[in-house]
Amino acid sequence: MRILAWLITLSVCVVVTIALGGIKYLQISSAMAAAAAFPPPYETVTVAQVEETDWTPVRRLTGTVRAPQFVNLVADETGRIIELPHPAGSVVEAGDVLLKLFDEDLTAQREAVAAEQKLVSTQLKRIEQLKSQSLASQDQFDTLMARSQSLQAQGAALEARMRRLVIRASFAGRLGIYTQSVGDIMQDGEFLTTLTGLEDERWIDFKVPQGVAMVREGDTVRIFDIDDQLVGEATVMAVADALTAGIRAFDVRAKITGPALRHGELVYVEVRSGRNRNAFRVPNNSVRWNMDGPHVFEIIDAEPDSFQDHTAVLRKVSVLGEQNGEIFLVGDIEGGDRIAVQGAFKLYEGALVAVASPARSGK
Structure with missing residues (x-):
């Protein structure tokens, strides 16, 4: 009787175990079937077409x-400003007076020298007449001649100083901005403004x-x-x-x-900075970088029965330069290839891809 009881108990345990195993098998099979039916991950990108072009390296x-x-207008002498006839920013003609400093003291000195020069000239004429009559010596004539030359030099020096008190336009142009006013003291070497043709x-x-x-x-x-x-x-x-x-x-x-x-x-x-060479032109946001350098993702047709129609393939490239939002490069691509642009940063080798827009030009 005891052996029979044990056999019944063992039989019941075996039946229960088989039943539970069958139930679990059905659950796992159902889960695997559901997983197989679940769509694989994919990334959505836009694409552009690679264009073959000529690239000129530039720097x-x-x-x-x-x-x-163009000239900087700078004072040549120290003096008080008595004329600033043209306002800042105005157009002037060649020869127009742009700045005039006080020169009455030099004018008086020049008039005094001119008067003395006139007197010496008169004395020279008289000495020449007397000398012709042997009534004047050569020494007297030489003294007056030296005096006349000295006065001429003094007059020329005063004229030069007076010209340095006036700044004139050397060509027709436009004045820059200045801050000086009539009555201000202008220092020797002080900047006034600019004159531009x-x-x-x-x-x-x-x-x-x-x-x-x-x-x-x-x-x-x-x-x-x-x-x-x-x-x-x-x-x-x-x-x-x-x-x-x-x-x-x-x-x-x-x-x-x-x-x-x-x-x-x-x-x-x-x-x-170099000769022209053949290159490929792509949008700048289509090029990605990793530890191995720059690359792009070519979008090709996926294998049959794939969840998406396209897949991504990594293509290594070398960047030549960038211009107007486009990158010029060479590498493992050809003209007409389709590459990922927006969303390219999400891709990896073999990733399934959904194309958000049809292929378009890389311009």
């Missing part, structure tokens, strides 16, 4: 705008470091303002033969006509 250098006619031509002066580029007269360079906006193209008009001591660079001057560039303004000069 950006800093340059300074110069007006061909009215012509549209501007010079761009810049330095080219040795080995960066070979610039020659007649070459064309592109000029950009500090906001990176293209101003125009300038023609190289002069290239220095010698390098600047200390920095190993040579001076270059280019000319440009038309743009409203101010004297002394900072600009960027783009010069060619």
Whole structure:
């Protein structure tokens, strides 16, 4: 009886175990089937088409705008201002008086010298007559002649000093801003204002470091303002033969006509630094970087029965340069390939991809 009871108990345990195992198997099978039916992860991106183009390597250098006619107006003498006939910012003609200092004392001295010179000239005429009659000596004549020459020199010196009290426009131009007023004392060497010519031509002066580029007269360079906006193209008009001591660079001057560039303004000069070469053009946000360098993700057709129609393949590239929101590169890509643009940062090798928009140009 006891053996029978044990056999019944054992049989019941086996049946229960088999039943529980069957239930668990069905649950696991159902879960696996549900997991198999669940869609795999994918990333949504936009794509662009790789374009084959020519790339010219360039370098950006800093340059300074110069007006061909430009001068700083500085006082040559110390004195009180008695005339400032033109307001700041006005246009003046060549020869116009821009500043006049007090000169009445020099005018009086010049008149005194002129009067004495007139007297000496009269005495010289009399001495010459007396000398012809042997009534005057050569010594008297030489003394008066030396005195006359001395007075002429004094008069010339006074005239020079009086000219230095007046500043005139050396060319037609526009005055800058000044703060002096009539009655102020102007010191010798004190800056008054600037005078800039009215012509549209501007010079761009810049330095080219040795080995960066070979610039020659007649070459064309592109000029950009500090906001990176293209101003125009300038023609190289002069290239220095010698390098600047200390920095190993040579001076270059280019000319440009038309743009409203101010004297002394900072600009960027783009010069060619090498020969043209074939390259590929892509949007700048399509290029990614990792420990191995720059790369792009090519979007290709996925295998049959994949959840999405496209997949991502990593292509290594080398960046040549960037311009106007586009990157020029070479590498394991070809013209016409489709690459990820927006959303490329989410991709990895073999990732499934949903294309949010049709392929478009990389421009």
